[in-house]
Amino acid sequence: MRVKPVGVSWSLLKSTKIAASLCVLVLVMFSLSSRAEIVEPQLQGQWKQGALIYGHLPAGHRVTFLDRTVPVSAAGHFVLGLGRDFPKQASLVVENGSGESRVFHYPVEQRQYRIQKVNGVPARTVTPDPGHLARIRAEAKQAREARKQITPRQNFRQSFVWPLTGPITGVYGSQRYYNGEPRRPHFGVDVAAPTGTRVTAPAGGVVTLAHKDMFFSGGTLIVDHGHGLSSSFIHLSKLLVEVGQEINQGDVIAEVGATGRATGPHLDWRMNWFDQRVDPQLLVPPMPKKTDKNQALK
Numbered sequence: 241m242r243v244k245p246v247g248v249s250w251s252l253l254k255s256t257k258i259a260a261s262l263c264v265l266v267l268v269m270f271s272l273s274s275r276a277e278i279v280e281p282q283l284q285g286q287w288k289q290g291a292l293i294y295g296h297l298p299a300g301h302r303v304t305f306l307d308r309t310v311p312v313s314a315a316g317h318f319v320l321g322l323g324r325d326f327p328k329q330a331s332l333v334v335e336n337g338s339g340e341s342r343v344f345h346y347p348v349e350q351r352q353y354r355i356q357k358v359n360g361v362p363a364r365t366v367t368p369d370p371g372h373l374a375r376i377r378a379e380a381k382q383a384r385e386a387r388k389q390i391t392p393r394q395n396f397r398q399s400f401v402w403p404l405t406g407p408i409t410g411v412y413g414s415q416r417y418y419n420g421e422p423r424r425p426h427f428g429v430d431v432a433a434p435t436g437t438r439v440t441a442p443a444g445g446v447v448t449l450a451h452k453d454m455f456f457s458g459g460t461l462i463v464d465h466g467h468g469l470s471s472s473f474i475h476l477s478k479l480l481v482e483v484g485q486e487i488n489q490g491d492v493i494a495e496v497g498a499t500g501r502a503t504g505p506h507l508d509w510r511m512n513w514f515d516q517r518v519d520p521q522l523l524v525p526p527m528p529k530k531t532d533k534n535q536a537l538k
């Protein structure tokens with residue numbers, strides 16, 4: 241009679257131990273399995289300021305980047321853009337269909353930008369007359385609105401090509417001094433070419449803005465490539481497409497000019513992923529050699 245209770249308590253203790261360790265095991269397995277459901281997206285591209293990162297995820301997942309819900313196609317494709325001054329670390333939040341989420345961190349390469357002095361610019365565009373401020377603000381808003389659009393187009397996944405060839409006279413990110421005055425950095429890539437040179441679409445898209453003469457950018461076109469990625473072409477002398485028009489890669493869309501704040505005829509091609517300004521030069525092959533140097537503007 242005395243042995244039994246002891247035996248019972250031993251087996252109780254034993255089973256409690258087993259139950260406890262089973263519990264731990266189940267917990268571990270559960271947390272492992274719920275983690276495994278949130279897969280790391282397949283990513284392509286270099287985490288670097290000014291770059292685009294292309295991603296793919298199984299259906300039903302959501303991606304948040306820079307507090308923005310990233311558009312993901314039905315097939316799971318998405319794109320992210322890293323601005324000029326993007327910090328050293330990027331975080332990507334991935335959420336599965338059950339609302340569980342996981343954060344992935346990536347180190348971001350920090351770039352050194354050039355300093356560029358631009359002289360001989362019309363004084364009115366360097367220090368605008370206060371009377372022009374309303375116009376400048378209205379135009380900036382128009383451009384922002386055009387770039388805010390989220391369309392499901394998949395042109396962002398195309399291989400981009402140069403919209404024209406010629407000597408590169410300005411690069412992404414450089415800090416600019418206009419007539420000696422420090423101003424906002426340059427976000428586009430400048431390609432010098434005579435006024436009237438044809439500008440072709442670097443990828444397909446839809447025209448979201450066509451303005452003949454903006455204060456700073458002169459003749460301006462914005463083309464949406466889908467998922468928040470857009471191209472802007474500025475200082476144009478002639479626009480050959482209209483808002484709402486669908487264009488294919490290689491279509492002639494405009495002619496080079498020197499309108500707005502420009503010292504001479506060139507194309508300034510800029511790219512945005514929403515409000516993040518990205519570097520178009522990272523998307524295209526090197527500029528064909530024969531057009532380099534010698535012909536440089538100025």
Ligand SMILES: [Zn+2]
Pocket residue numbers: 410426428429430507508
């Ligand atoms: Zn430029």
